[in-house]
Amino acid sequence: MYFVANWKMYGSLSSLNSLNKVIKFSKSKDIKKGRLIYCPPFTLIDAFSKKFKNCQIGIGGQNCHEDDDYGPYTGSINSRMLKNIGAQFVIIGHSENRAEGETDKVINLKIKSALKSKLKVIFCIGETLKEKKQKKTKSTLSKQIHFGLKNIKNKANIFIAYEPVWSIGSGVIPTHKDLFETIKFIKNKFRDKPQRVLYGGSVNPKNIINLKKVNNLDGFLVGGASQSAKKFIDIVKKTYS
Numbered sequence: 001m002y003f004v005a006n007w008k009m010y011g012s013l014s015s016l017n018s019l020n021k022v023i024k025f026s027k028s029k030d031i032k033k034g035r036l037i038y039c040p041p042f043t044l045i046d047a048f049s050k051k052f053k054n055c056q057i058g059i060g061g062q063n064c065h066e067d068d069d070y071g072p073y074t075g076s077i078n079s080r081m082l083k084n085i086g087a088q089f090v091i092i093g094h095s096e097n098r099a100e101g102e103t104d105k106v107i108n109l110k111i112k113s114a115l116k117s118k119l120k121v122i123f124c125i126g127e128t129l130k131e132k133k134q135k136k137t138k139s140t141l142s143k144q145i146h147f148g149l150k151n152i153k154n155k156a157n158i159f160i161a162y163e164p165v166w167s168i169g170s171g172v173i174p175t176h177k178d179l180f181e182t183i184k185f186i187k188n189k190f191r192d193k194p195q196r197v198l199y200g201g202s203v204n205p206k207n208i209i210n211l212k213k214v215n216n217l218d219g220f221l222v223g224g225a226s227q228s229a230k231k232f233i234d235i236v237k238k239t240y241s
Contacts, residue, residue: 001033001034001035001217001218001219001220001239001240002034002035002037002159002196002198002218002219002220003034003035003036003037003219003220003222003232003235003236003239004037004038004039004060004089004091004122004161004198004200004219004220004221004222004226005036005037005038005039005040005222005226005227005232006039006062006091006094006200006221006222006223006226007038007039007040007041007044007062007226007227008041008062008096008223008224009041010041010227011040011041011044011227012044013044013047015040015044016047016048016051018228018229019038019048019051019052019229020229021229021230021233022036022057022229022232022233023051023052023055023057025233025236026055026056026057027055030236030237030240031236031240032240034219034236034239034240035056035058035219036056036057036058036236037057037058037059037060037088037089038052038057038058038059038060038226039059039060039061039062039089039090039091039122040059040062041062042061042062042077045059045061045082045085045086045087046085046086048086049085049086049087050086058088058089059086059087059088059089060082060087060088060089060090060091060119060120060122061077061082061087061089061090061091061119062090062091062094063090063091063092063094063097063110064077064078064079064081064082064090064092064110064113064114064119065077065078065079065110065113066078066106066109066110066113067109067113068080068113068116068117078113078117079110079113079114079116079117079119080117082114082117082119083117083118083119087119088119088120089119089120089121089122090114090119090120090121090122091122091124091161091221092107092110092111092114092121092122092123092124093107093110093111093123093124093125093144093148094124094163095124095126095163095165095168096168104143104144104147104148105147107123107147107148108147108148108149108150108151108152111123111148111149111152111158112151112152115152115154115157115158119157120157120158120159121157121158121159122159122161122198122221123148123149123158123159123160123161124161124163124200124221125141125144125145125148125160125161125162125163125186126140126141126144126162126163126164126165126167126168126201127140127141127164127165127166128140128165128166129165129166132164132166137164137182138182138185141162141182141185141186142189145160145186145189155190155193155195156193158195159195159196159197159198159218159219160186160195160196160197160198161197161198161199161200161221162182162183162186162197162198162199162200163199163200163201163221164201167201167202168200168201168202168223169202169223169224170201170202171202172202173201173202173203173207173210173211174201176210176213176214179199179211179214179217180214180215180216183197183199183214183216183217184216187216196218196219197216197217197218198217198218198219198220198221199211199214199217199219199220199221200220200221200222200223202223203220203221203222203223203225203235204224204225204231204235205225205231205234205235205238208220208234208235208238208239209238212238212239220235220239222235
């Protein structure tokens with residue numbers, strides 16, 4: 001199981017001290033076969049990478065520019081830069097970025113760029129509340145997968161993160177039946193080579209007890225709760241308890 005901590009636009013150098021508990025936990029037997037991955041803001045990737053140097057916790061970025069070469073893109077960071085400062089993963093296609101105008105075409109270019117830089121990709125897909133009510137969940141996910149992964153043959157280093165937009169930050173999660181069927185639908189898109197699929201959207205220490213019962217999941221993408229070492233550790237512990 002994979003547990004990805006997406007810190008979004010939170011954190012500072014003083015946050016490093018809060019990671020001591022997580023580092024200690026990562027070396028314990030409680031984590032079993034779980035893999036922890038932290039995706040802090042760009043400003044903290046280098047510091048996190050050094051902090052996690054002697055443990056098995058992965059580091060990732062929250063996005064990257066689609067051009068893997070250097071260029072005149074003020075404020076942007078590309079996959080080469082992420083790799084250079086110690087990142088091993090990158091989140092691409094998060095709904096918060098899609099809402100800002102990120103298209104499937106741009107997402108596709110970003111994924112290609114990240115793979116070229118030897119980064120593992122956490123590719124986010126998910127439907128809005130309107131699409132859910134109109135019963136367009138499957139067609140929306142199909143479109144995002146088709147165009148996001150267009151002309152990408154080797155998908156071994158791509159994780160799919162199903163994040164229903166209506167769930168993110170709302171505290172509301174899909175029913176067990178709906179989530180199981182949606183994950184099954186996503187996995188069936190990759191029948192030739194099974195894909196690892198994570199769930200993201202209001203994951204916390206309380207609802208993980210129900211989420212872990214969805215037995216076709218390969219892990220979780222955790223937002224707000226991951227900023228607390230205790231909550232993040234609790235999520236991992238309860239997944240295996």
